[in-house]
Amino acid sequence: MINLQHSPPQDVLLTALAFQGNMSELARNGIQWALSGLFQSLIVQVKRILIFSTTVIMSSVLLSALWLAVQKADYSLSKGEHEVTLSNTQKWAPHSVIRILRDFLQYAAIVLSSYEPLSLRNLLRHRDQLNGVNYMLQACFNEAIDGFNQEPLLVQENSKMVIHCDGQTVQFLSGTGDCEISVYVLRNSIQYDVRERTAEMYLARLSSRQEPLSIRDLLRVKSNLQSWGVLSEELQGCLEFAVQEYSEEPLCVQDNANMVVDCGGQVLKFASGRQDNAISIYDVRDGTIHYQVRISSLWASTVRFFKGNKDHTYTRRMKRSLLD
DSSP states (O other): OOOGGGSOOHHHHHHHHHHHHHHHHHHHHHHHHHHHHHHHHHHHHHHHHHHHHHHHHHHHHHHHHHHHHHHHHHHHHHHTTTOSOHHHHHHHSOHHHHHHHHHHHHHHHHHTSOOEEOOHHHHHHHHHHTTTTOHHHHHHHHHHHHHHHTSOHHHHTSEEEEEEETTEEEEEEOTTOOEEEEEEEETTEEEEEEEEOSHHHHHHHHHHSEEEOSHHHHHHHHHHHHHHTOOOHHHHHHHHHHHHHHTTSOHHHHTSEEEEEEETTEEEEEEETTOOEEEEEEEOTTSEEEEEEEOOOHHHHHHHHHHTOOSEEEEETTEEEEOO
């Protein structure tokens, strides 16, 4: 016969079972994360040992071949009773063997690095392994995933990403690594920074996102394109005309606008505030550059009217005039 007087209440049992289930889930996640990290670390170490051993063996073989080739050349010279001068010996040196050895060592140095493959799927996999284990590093992975997902395909396939959070560093690599992406914590805020290493990467990112809109930002983009050597004459004229006209707009328009510069086959986008006002700069085949504004509020239209701003202006060879 069961003694009900000493039996715990049902809700206490349910709470205990739920707590036990949560602890089991947390322990299972922790063990899974630890084993996964240990397994990946073991794979990396084994890979390094194998490649290092292969590198040593190949280097020894190449150096031995180089030594035998030089010895053979010296023997041939001595047998010819010094009819060939020393300069000819130096000229015969097997540069191809040295070049092969150099290229092989460079390749081994790349392979020996501890970079993980960089892809959205791999970032998600690493993030999910941190569930319930390292919340700060997981938050950094969330920031990395959000930023990387917005990058153009060309950048995603040729980038190097370093995530440094909570004392841990995880590195990823795709393609040639022409974009350097850094995710880190600064003043309790997670930062996502990108540095382009080629003009192609800069143009790809510039064409796929909105830049801040201000006179300073327009000049900054123009200067960056010029420094990369990819600023066409048409685009330069459009940006200069955009700065000239935009600087004459009232602040209520400057601080709340969307600007599209479409010149020379290149499209650039800028934005400020709520983007209520629309500004378009474009060129046509006759060589003219047009600046067109669409205002969304009566107040902004009134301010522009008293300032003498026009809704549509154009320039030819940087000589400003009004459209009839």
